[in-house]
Amino acid sequence: MARRKQASFITIRDLKRIFKLGDTLVRAVDGLDIDVAEGEFLCLMGPSGSGKTTLLNMIGGLDRPDEGVITVNGQTITELDENALAVYRRQQVGFVFQSFNLIATMNALDNVKFPMIFAGVSEVERDERARDLLGQVGLGHRMHHKPTELSGGEQQRVSLARSMINRPKILLGDEPTGNLDTRTGTEIMEIIQRLNQQGHTIVIVTHDPRVSTYATRTVHMLDGQIVADNAAPL
Amino acid sequence: MKPRDLLRLIWANLVRMRGRVVMTGMGVLIGTAAIIVLIALATGLQQSTMGGLSDFGPINQITVLPGAYMQAFGGEGAGFRSDAILTPKKLEGFSRIDGVVTVTPVEQFLGSKTLRFNRLVGSSSILGIDPRAVRDMGIEMERGSDRLNRDTVIVGARVAETFADPRRRESGAENAPDLFGQTLTLEMTRTNDEDRDETRIVKLRVGGVLKERGGQDDNSIFLDIDTFEDLNAWSTGKRVDRRALGYSQAILIVNDPKLMLQIESSLITNEGFYAYSARSTLAALNMIFAIIQAVFGGIGAIALIVAAIGIANTMVMSILERTREIGLMKAVGATNRDVMSIFIGEAGAIGVLGGIGGVVFGIAVSKVIDLIAMAYINAELAASGATSSGGAESIAVIPLWLPIFAVAFALVIGLISGIYPALRAVQLNPVTALKYE
Ligand SMILES: Nc1ncnc2c1ncn2[C@@H]1O[C@H](COP(=O)(O)OP(=O)(O)OP(=O)(O)O)[C@@H](O)[C@H]1O
């Protein structure tokens, strides 16, 4: 319980998300509690259908729980209206997805800049920040390539650069290495680890035990609940 | 989101789906062009009609005729009354109506007459009016005084042009004599009881010439009504008792345009007279042309509304294709308002682009129609031997407001057709949108 000594950055209490499928109720997340400290690198594991993605989406403000409270950085996001939730997503979290979700018609640079349009950042600063981040993920020479002209690993780097562009505190990743081979997956995890070392709080969903080795804490889920919580020694 | 970024994003998205934008925009283009061409034709029709009818006469006068006059033309039942007659007492009553400045009876010379000036013969009509009313009629003199008395007359601006040498058949402005201060000879003839022709000669001194004022007045010679009644009585062999039978026409001068139509319609509906004025005639014509424009414009508008359905369809398709992108937009912090603005903006932009194209195309089509029609009309005129100066006017006229209105209308149509697709985009659940294949 060493981690509890630190102030909780993400606090989740009695979280429930129940889907109705025909007549049956699917309890995707079922009365879950967890505290995540600032700067933690949390790995969510568990069998398919255990509710990992559902939990991650609610932390990221993409989905709303049916019950329970989520507080992030002092802000109770479960109480926010649509608009405030959009602002939360914009300012506090960055997402990376298994399937990258890059806009196919935009080059790498424009994909990275895209979120800043909604943040109202000036064009000059957008360009500066995007080039800088693409350089950090090792794509300084591929900025004008379209997603189709990039490898999976390169696409995920673009996506990582995009997730960091509004300087969020939290990075959420749903199987970010799921579509990548082992070697490129490792490269991506190294970048994520570096972001964690820079102070970002990280929550990653994965099936890959090797991914969990980068984490400072691994949590196992089953049937919408946490069944094991192995904090790696800090 | 900054407006500039919004516009750039909209533009980038339109470029991205340019094939579909062009096809959808074509619908808007055709609708807008239809509006332009149809309203241009309606406006052209209005202008050529109104241009030909500039002779409505002074704008401040109402002409009143006895109700029986309209009954004689089958106007029975429309409220015209045979007891609505223009007796001197009635005219006195008219002059006390609020807004009426003055009233004069107007009589036309009924007998046969020849009007001479030296060798020349004129063809103006001769009218009798009340000399006391002249000053208040707002008549402007080109020369001389507006005083009428037993042997002094006022002539209209174009009366001189009607004088010509009967053997040389030349009249018109170039050959017009200067009548001011001159004496005209009015030669009247009648057949007396014994079937014998009698002639009477009356000298009329031209004491004043009117400024041109449009309408009948320009071609008329004005006489003091009492003198006139004597001449008429001699010519027709009997004196009309105006107190019993009334005058055949009266003119009311009203200087307040707001009261004009009101007085006119009151004379008709409340008293059973027949009355008309340049103002009411123009108002009625303008009303008709407004209706024609609205109907024509409406036909074009229907085309544009059909185009709106095309825009909505294109946007719905585009939103389906861009479902993941919308999910991503939401994930990176776009508000519902941002999403709304983007998609309504795209639809509005299709409307504007199609609208601008439609205006250009519509103007081009109008010009082509104009050229073809003018060539045809002028050929017809030439074939019929008419040597009218300049030929007919334009067939299609585009008023300045029309292109502006058409583009604005196309924009509004676009924006409206974007509402439903944009709402669908807003309502997308980001989680499912991001998973969409
Ligand atoms: N939108 C939905 N409608 C209905 N049921 C859903 C929906 N989303 C998730 N579920 C159900 O909720 C449960 C948890 O799903 P979730 O996607 O969170 O699992 P997961 O742990 O991420 O699984 P995987 O490892 O396969 O990605 C599953 O049984 C799933 O079928």
Ligand SMILES: [Mg+2]
């Ligand atoms: Mg999942």
